[in-house]
Amino acid sequence: MPRPDLGKIEAVPPDMDGTLADSDASVERAWTTRAGEYGVPAGPEGNGRPPAGAGAGQGGDPRERRVIRQVGFAQASLGFTVNSLGACLVLLSRDLGTPTGELAWLSSSFGAGLLAVGAAGPLVLRPGPRPALFAAALATAAGAVLLAVAPVAAVAATGALLLGLGAAGIVLVTPALLHGPDAAARLARANAASSVSALLGPPAIGALDAVGANGRLALLLAVPPLLFLAADSRPPAAPAGLPGPRPEAGAAGGAGGSSAAARRGGDDAGAPAGRRAAGAWAAIVVAVSMEFCFTIWATTRLQGTGLTAGAAAAAAAAFLAGMAAGRLAAPRLLARGFPVVPLGCGLAAAGTLAVALTDAPAPVTAGLLAAGLGIAPFYPVTLARLVQVPGLTAARSAAYGALASGTAILAAPAALAALGAALDLRTAFLVTVLPLAAVLAAASWPRPRRR
Secondary structure (H helix, E strand, C coil): CCCCCCCCCCCCCCEEEEECCCCCCHHHHHHHHHHHHHHCCCCCCCCCCCCCCCCCCCCCCCCHHHHHHHHHHHHHHHHCCCCCHHHHHHHHHHHHCCCHHHHHHHHHHHHHHHHHHHHCCCCCCCCHHHHHHHHHHHHHHHHHHHHCCCCCCCHHHHHHHHHHHHHHHHCCCCCHHHHCCCCHHHHHHHHHHHHHHHCHHHHHHHHHHHHHCCCHHHHHHHHHHHHHHHHCCCCCCCCCCCCCCCCCCCCCCCCCCCCCCHHHHHCCCHHHHHHHHHHHHHHHHHHHHHHHHHHHHHHHHHHCCCCCCCHHHHHHHHHHHHHHHHHHHHHHHHCCCCCCHHHHHHHHHHCCCCCCCCCCHHHHHHHHHHHHHHHHHHHHHHHHHCCCCCCCCCCHHHHHHHHHHHHHHHHHHHHHHHHHHCCCCCHHHHHHHHHHHHHHHHCCCCCCCCC
């Protein structure tokens, strides 16, 4: 073979993969990002290797079944306890002889807990999500016990703070466990468990109180599953002389259980990734704001139609029923490519109009049901978008998600209350929820792909 004339060579294209650079992380991130936009598994990658999380939720891997079990118990306990705080507040006021206004801050413990764990999220998740889940389960169980048996306000306050921090820890850990290309569908299933159990808390408290027992004792129903969750998620002890378990992939590493390139992205992921993260964070704030405007003020709106407090509280469960049904249906809709967020915004707007413009219990209740159906997929889909931002670690995305939720839970219902005091509650729903729905729909509408 003749020797080549090196003087005529203008460029040398080397085989980059494995020679000059390890491109596995970039390939995985590209598959994960594009598949996440459609809410479907990414499928096989370049070397026939499926990405981390592909096929998740199918239950074939024992570790995956354990994650599904833990998240299911965690979300069910979260929904039951957090949605029981309002009913417990009424009973605490009666039992302690304290005006409701002096105890009202207890209901904001969940939002405050989200801000606290969001700020400390990367540090909390550094050893992996399961140690954090273990602590969150124990804190939530302790808070539920104290609220159930509190003889004085100080004990009730301690219980509310523990429950708020523990429940917020569950919110923080869930996306760290369910990251991956099909995160939207997996988070929707997890939130469905929370929404279904949320329907059970207030009726259980009311039923127990009606038969002569203290209704607050119904909170103890959440303690056994929380203790089981703590035992199931407790990190195994390392044998003597051996190092402890390594942090799980995706907890402090890249979203999607990724590699060194994804871990390097964290703080210096670049302007495009930064803009995507900010947009996803804002979308979560909007989504959770809409949800909690209805969650907090639905009963008051129904009382305005002439219903008694008890009847209004029962009818307000229509919103929670819509949320549960919508989140159960969301994974299938996502798998079929439906633009669930824009369509949900339209349904939420229609429900808001019924809630605000009618003055009879039946159409207001129907509006709450429609709004719940529409709003249901917003949180899991917007959270999945944050989790799938390239270069943003799973720990940071989980922390940012908790901060966004806490911001919305503390700010949105208060803003609606201020508008209701200045105008009236019906008008406040119109000027708050409808613009939020329009913004979220515009930001989420599918855009044509560049060729």
